[in-house]
Amino acid sequence: MGKLNLSEAKIGDTFPPVSYIVTSEIAKRYAEVNGVSQPVSASSTYVSPGMLAHDIVWIASKYFDITGVLLAGLELEFEGLMSDSGTVNVCESKIEDISFHGGDQYTIASFVITNEDGKAICRSKITCVSKTAKAKEV
Amino acid sequence: MSRSWTVGDRIDYKEIAVTREQLVQEQLFGWEVMAPVVFEPGVCPSFEVMVANSIHTNSEIARRYGLRDAVIPGVRLFSYISDMFLCELGVVWAEEGILSVKFVSPAVSEDVLSTSATVKEVVSEAGTIRLTFDVIMVNQLNEQLVQGTAQITLP
Numbered sequence: 001m002g003k004l005n006l007s008e009a010k011i012g013d014t015f016p017p018v019s020y021i022v023t024s025e026i027a028k029r030y031a032e033v034n035g036v037s038q039p040v041s042a043s044s045t046y047v048s049p050g051m052l053a054h055d056i057v058w059i060a061s062k063y064f065d066i067t068g069v070l071l072a073g074l075e076l077e078f079e080g081l082m083s084d085s086g087t088v089n090v091c092e093s094k095i096e097d098i099s100f101h102g103g104d105q106y107t108i109a110s111f112v113i114t115n116e117d118g119k120a121i122c123r124s125k126i127t128c129v130s131k132t133a134k135a136k137e138v
Numbered sequence: 139m140s141r142s143w144t145v146g147d148r149i150d151y152k153e154i155a156v157t158r159e160q161l162v163q164e165q166l167f168g169w170e171v172m173a174p175v176v177f178e179p180g181v182c183p184s185f186e187v188m189v190a191n192s193i194h195t196n197s198e199i200a201r202r203y204g205l206r207d208a209v210i211p212g213v214r215l216f217s218y219i220s221d222m223f224l225c226e227l228g229v230v231w232a233e234e235g236i237l238s239v240k241f242v243s244p245a246v247s248e249d250v251l252s253t254s255a256t257v258k259e260v261v262s263e264a265g266t267i268r269l270t271f272d273v274i275m276v277n278q279l280n281e282q283l284v285q286g287t288a289q290i291t292l293p
Contacts, residue, residue, distance in 0.1 A: 012177065015256070020175045023243055032215060033163050033167045035218075036217050036220075037233075039227055039228075039232045040229070048224075049220045049231070049235070050217025054213050057211075057213045058172040058175070058176055059175070060170075061176055062176040062177075066190075071211075071241060072282070073239060073241065074213065074238075075236070075238035076216075076236070076237055076238075077235075077236045078232055078235050079233070079234070081229065119286060
């Protein structure tokens with residue numbers, strides 16, 4: 001499947017799920033490189049919520065052609081902790097809304113992250129802004 | 139004992155100046171970890187080439203686009219704001235927090251980032267307290283970089 005050019009996106013467009021594994025080493029390095037904490041309970045260490053945000057933006061670049069596209073907004077709703085040695089599934093990815101303001105196209109895409117048990121641990125929306133021919137006409 | 143919250147209470151995060159070297163390390167890490175997930179096998183570009191030509195790491199390229207310097211990725215700013223709540227509220231933030239932000243203007247390397255949140259609303263219901271915060275991040279020139287809201291329900 002090729003990358004979607006946002007100028008051709010339609011509300012309701014969906015994208016195939018993606019899975020990958022975050023090891024303890026990756027989670028630890030993420031926190032170090034970005035200078036943030038990892039949540040720690042009595043018995044386990046978990047993935048930084050910021051890492052989930054970074055990963056969603058990366059996954060968006062798998063689905064969309066992000067050339068000339070800016071990240072205008074980001075929303076994450078956390079619903080559980082992600083183990084730092086577990087499988088991450090990004091699913092239910094779709095285009096939620098498209099609007100036009102001041103010659104720019106605003107595209108909102110939503111994503112759900114689940115853990116290896118299929119439990120949702122994060123719901124996210126990203127807002128991308130781009131110059132498109134249609135935006136210039138509106 | 140949990141803290142009691144009232145409207146107007148404020149949380150401040152540590153001041154941060156992100157260096158260009160830190161941005162390079164962030165991009166290299168992202169490419170190393172996520173590129174194999176994002177790109178089809180065999181078409182993943184060279185990490186070094188992509189990082190060297192990014193507005194997030196190359197000041198000269200960033201200036202060509204009218205930016206003051208290499209741009210700190212918005213998602214890194216989001217990560218700092220989330221970390222502020224994680225440090226203040228603990229693990230419950232990663233289990234139930236909601237954070238929604240707009241990137242108002244670009245933050246660039248060496249900017250000093252000041253992040254804070256102010257309680258906008260406190261609602262008590264069914265033995266819990268739902269807090270709503272206004273969130274803001276500014277640089278050393280007091281230019282607003284990020285604005286947003288956060289919500290959390292505490293026992």
